Amino acid sequence: MARRKRELSNNLINRLPQYLTYLKELDKDSYVSALEVANSLNLNFELVKKDFQKISSKRGVPNKGRKVDDLINGIEKLLGFDENHRAILVGVGHLGNALLNYQGFKQYNLEIVGAFDYNKEIIGKTINGIKVYDFDDISSIRRKLNATIGIICVPASEAEGVAIRLVASGIEAIWNFAPVRLDVNDDVIVSNMDMAQSLANLAHRLYIKK
């Protein structure tokens, strides 16, 4: 019987990609210490030490550190980056186009395998090798493409409706770029790419500074 996987704190999850980027610049077979990473990333040493204990399956080596390789594997496992994820994108506007053309998803083992829109002028076209389908055919095509993640790039007003149909089509997780909170069934995972939050952060610090 497999041990129940422990859910990581949000703060830790947010640090993981940072660690990953840093570690990938190092030699896989070398060793790295928590102190070195803490200094480079401007984080607290004890924090990094603790994080690394959660990340790595193997023990660290006193006076040496941890194998870069182990840390990378540990992070990629926790983030599911070790498995290929197939995604479909809905809404081929400016933003959708940007994402379809983005080369960085490979790094996370995320592959956009199809796009959807209502606009007849776009349907049938191929963008960066990804075909655009009629959103009305979502259910059958989603199944055929075997996609588990839906990326929503439609305007806020349409996002909820799109989400409902994505869920109905059997999607497991939604990556939402529309500026709304989606109200979907609890067993569907939703992650928001929230411009408002990010801007709020900037704006508030600007306000404090004044």
Add this chain to the structure above:
Amino acid sequence: MARRKRELSNNLINRLPQYLTYLKELDKDSYVSALEVANSLNLNFELVKKDFQKISSKRGVPNKGRKVDDLINGIEKLLGFDENHRAILVGVGHLGNALLNYQGFKQYNLEIVGAFDYNKEIIGKTINGIKVYDFDDISSIRRKLNATIGIICVPASEAEGVAIRLVASGIEAIWNFAPVRLDVNDDVIVSNMDMAQSLANLAHRLYIKK
């Protein structure tokens, strides 16, 4: 002497836009209770109550709640959304284009007043009413446009260089859409729009579910 402005916790800042969106749907002159908001937004009642105390300058009214108006004003003040922010955008690729065409910034009182690129074919064009300038002229034009925020939409490899020139040109804050951590002077505010974090969040929950 003005009281030193207290910096809000990150978690609170992230909740503020959520509150704002919800409150804006209500009648400005009506009253709303912390419990009502907590239920609608699926948050803890005590948490919302405490948050509202931090947000509002006025006392709440027992048995009634708080004036919607006061809460909205409080949030907008804390986020600096009550003042107009002028921004320039660097990197008119797919993503830059998407942002230049995005209509939602008005809501936050953010105005993109100019765009920059190196590509001679784009320089001089106007996108959604926003002129594209040669990035080499950044310093003088930034001053002329009186912009305080720089939005970076260039590829990761160029982001650091762009950031340095933005800072040199006198920008106060950077909203970074490139997937890198920028290493700039501490008195320049940086907020990252971090796809990796957002995706990590989704991917980790997908991993847990399996």
Add this chain to the structure above:
DNA sequence: TAGATTGTTAATCGATTAACAATC
């Protein structure tokens, strides 16, 4: 062996939650 670094246990801190008093 000495020293760097990990591992573990304890202390601190801040955010969240709970409990109860005050008030319209």
Add this chain to the structure above:
DNA sequence: TAGATTGTTAATCGATTAACAATC
């Protein structure tokens, strides 16, 4: 007045930080 709701103070919880032991 009773009840809903805010205000305030206390308890809890988890994340971070600190201290020290273990080990290569």
